[in-house]
Amino acid sequence: MTVREPEWTEQDRAEILALGLYRSQMCPLHGGPLEECTSHEETGAQFEASRSTCRAQLALIEAQRAADDGKKPSPYAGARLWTLRKRG
Template structure:
């Protein structure tokens, strides 16, 4: 890439919303004038599994384990056969 392309890319990225990734002029437009948005979500099952494990270790999040902040959490994928 040449310098002009890098500058253009930086300016483009600067104009994107840090929350949704759309251009800020679109996602912050007035409700009456801009597009209509609908929301949906998906569950990250790997994160869900970590949260379940954490809750099991801490009695549903009620008690804190000593040094809990030092735990390094990982998830693995198991084949369904």
């Protein structure tokens, strides 16, 4: 019988469980604590939205639109692999 080292240590398992628990308490929409954004509107946390633009994602969207040459996106567009790299 061969005894192998387990791939995951007890510490790894504890950490992944803790990460899962942490993530389950975060809002999938805004990324903050669910407890805050689902609290009562009058007694809970207040929020203020602001807007900025991810220029990296903007460059990607522009490249994707240019690839379609102003036409309706190809039904295969979802299979395209795009690479985004920082210049300079």
